[in-house]
Amino acid sequence: xxxxxxxxxxxxxxxxxxxxxxxxxxxxxxxxxxxxxxxxxxxxxxxxxxxxxxxxxxxxxxxxxxxxxxxxxxxxxxxxxxxxxxxxxxxxxxxxxxxxxxxxxxxxxxxxxxxxxxxxxxxxxxxxxxxxxxxxxxxxxxxxxxxxxxxxxxxxxxxxxxxxxxxxxxxxxxxxxxxxxxxxxxxxxxxxxxxxxxxxxxxxxxxxxxxxxxxxxxxxxxxxxxxxxxxxxxxxxxxxxxxxxxxxxxxxxxxxxxxxxxxxxxxxxxxxx
Amino acid sequence: xxxxxxxxxxxxxxxxxxxxxxxxxxxxxxxxxxxxxxxxxxxxxxxxxxxxxxxxxxxxxxxxxxxxxxxxxxxxxxxxxxxxxxxxxxxxxxxxxxxxxxxxxxxxxxxxxxxxxxxxxxxxxxxxxxxxxxxxxxxxxxxxxxxxxxxxxxxxxxxxxxxxxxxxxxxxxxxxxxxxxxxxxxxxxxxxxxxxxxxxxxxxxxxxxxxxxxxxxxxxxxxxxxxxxxxxxxxxxxxxxxxxxxxxxxxxxxxxxxxxxxxxxxxxxxxxx
Numbered sequence: 372x373x374x375x376x377x378x379x380x381x382x383x384x385x386x387x388x389x390x391x392x393x394x395x396x397x398x399x400x401x402x403x404x405x406x407x408x409x410x411x412x413x414x415x416x417x418x419x420x421x422x423x424x425x426x427x428x429x430x431x432x433x434x435x436x437x438x439x440x441x442x443x444x445x446x447x448x449x450x451x452x453x454x455x456x457x458x459x460x461x462x463x464x465x466x467x468x469x470x471x472x473x474x475x476x477x478x479x480x481x482x483x484x485x486x487x488x489x490x491x492x493x494x495x496x497x498x499x500x501x502x503x504x505x506x507x508x509x510x511x512x513x514x515x516x517x518x519x520x521x522x523x524x525x526x527x528x529x530x531x532x533x534x535x536x537x538x539x540x541x542x543x544x545x546x547x548x549x550x551x552x553x554x555x556x557x558x559x560x561x562x563x564x565x566x567x568x569x570x571x572x573x574x575x576x577x578x579x580x581x582x583x584x585x586x587x588x589x590x591x592x593x594x595x596x597x598x599x600x601x602x603x604x605x606x607x608x609x610x611x612x613x614x615x616x617x618x619x620x621x622x623x624x625x626x627x628x629x630x631x632x633x634x635x636x637x638x639x640x641x642x643x644x
Numbered sequence: 645x646x647x648x649x650x651x652x653x654x655x656x657x658x659x660x661x662x663x664x665x666x667x668x669x670x671x672x673x674x675x676x677x678x679x680x681x682x683x684x685x686x687x688x689x690x691x692x693x694x695x696x697x698x699x700x701x702x703x704x705x706x707x708x709x710x711x712x713x714x715x716x717x718x719x720x721x722x723x724x725x726x727x728x729x730x731x732x733x734x735x736x737x738x739x740x741x742x743x744x745x746x747x748x749x750x751x752x753x754x755x756x757x758x759x760x761x762x763x764x765x766x767x768x769x770x771x772x773x774x775x776x777x778x779x780x781x782x783x784x785x786x787x788x789x790x791x792x793x794x795x796x797x798x799x800x801x802x803x804x805x806x807x808x809x810x811x812x813x814x815x816x817x818x819x820x821x822x823x824x825x826x827x828x829x830x831x832x833x834x835x836x837x838x839x840x841x842x843x844x845x846x847x848x849x850x851x852x853x854x855x856x857x858x859x860x861x862x863x864x865x866x867x868x869x870x871x872x873x874x875x876x877x878x879x880x881x882x883x884x885x886x887x888x889x890x891x892x893x894x895x896x897x898x899x900x901x902x903x904x905x906x907x908x909x910x911x912x913x914x915x916x917x
Binding site: 527554 | 756762791793794795800801803804827853858869871
């Protein structure tokens with residue numbers, strides 16, 4: 372379709388082929404001419420950082436982001452300190468793999484006090500900025516769907532992420548727009564506009580009805596209700612022209628051959644994104 | 645506990661004892677000294693409106709609300725007209741049962757066009773106002789959790805509900821605050837304050853981790869992460885001192901004896917709400 376985004380922007384977020392090792396995912400991208408990959412840390416740790424880097428470099432792939440840093444809130448200062456240290460390792464890994472974006476899944480509250488958890492998220496990001504700058508990494512605050520507010524992230528709207536980003540006043544902080552997390556928001560297009568110049572990533576999947584699961588919930592683009600093209604054009608109007616990650620967490624898709632998934636996601640990307 | 649709300653405000657939302665008929669629910673409320681009940685239309689229709697009224701009046705119960713009107717969006721003008729007519733029947737039923745509140749679950753979009761669906765919701769509410777006024781009924785716009793935006797309601801935040809309410813400028817429209825739907829919202833307390841004088845209902849349950857199901861998702865008060873007392877005090881500060889409905893949609897609770905549920909919900913109401 373003439374309005375489709377260029378395939379040169381397509382990125383495989385590795386969680387979409389969770390059944391594959393990093394090596395298999397890299398080979399898959401090569402077979403299907405997918406130029407970008409987003410790498411998950413648990414896949415890096417399976418084979419080590421230098422081997423991960425070598426696989427990706429040898430294949431000539433570009434890394435759109437590393438998933439994920441964040442998880443800032445914890446009940447004690449010591450634990451919050453450990454979380455910061457782990458984020459620093461994530462920044463080092465991102466730099467080593469040649470991307471400039473670390474995606475932040477900010478974390479849930481350790482108790483019922485969601486306000487304190489939100490404060491700890493902000494303090495954590497602020498503390499990481501000098502380290503991120505040193506390594507040339509940008510911290511991408513990804514709001515997660517409010518259904519994950521109790522167990523994955525207390526940052527639930529793009530408006531919240533934009534507010535934190537504005538308070539940080541740093542070129543090394545920005546926001547990540549994932550359609551699955553934000554599509555329902557009545558303020559969505561206003562907040563995309565507000566994020567002008569600060570969008571560090573755009574992730575696509577779809578919201579299918581009924582949802583197959585709470586965590587493994589996402590559908591293939593085109594199978595659900597999300598106005599994908601409208602959102603993609605909105606983030607472009609807000610200055611984002613970087614890679615577009617296909618990030619789908621779904622049991623049925625994990626159980627099909629990864630090659631089928633890559634073939635399908637390319638078609639759907641062209642037809643619906 | 646000294647900060648607990650008076651038991652004179654406690655209401656059984658009938659979906660909490662979905663296994664019971666209206667007659668069983670009314671008898672249950674009598675046995676457990678629960679002074680209010682919120683009645684669901686599918687339970688009314690099982691035995692008819694006049695029999696429902698007689699059961700409730702004979703027991704001396706007060707009706708906090710009827711659930712539910714709404715479901716405004718539909719693909720054709722004819723279908724939207726039918727939805728309006730059904731809402732008028734719901735208003736008549738609410739008036740007949742002696743409550744002044746009809747809870748609106750506003751409905752999903754029939755397609756991907758969420759903006760049009762939101763417009764139809766607003767047009768539907770506006771059209772109902774004269775009819776609601778005639779019957780002495782207030783229309784309570786209940787924002788539903790964003791996880792239901794695709795299949796139950798395109799009204800997803802209290803801010804959205806407040807904005808519609810403000811545009812309606814009618815004493816016969818207001819908002820309903822259900823903790824399960826709005827607890828995650830970073831603007832929650834600001835929006836409760838903004839709803840000053842317009843809150844028509846307050847519903848309690850809890851958000852448990854992990855969520856047991858997507859639809860049958862709610863937990864008993866105290867079993868989850870929601871700051872129930874803080875929210876109850878906030879709606880009071882915003883002028884709401886009416887009945888507090890316990891509304892829990894949960895398979896395990898539906899499978900236990902209704903008397904156990906009423907006993908437990910009274911205890912938890914006192915301890916946590």
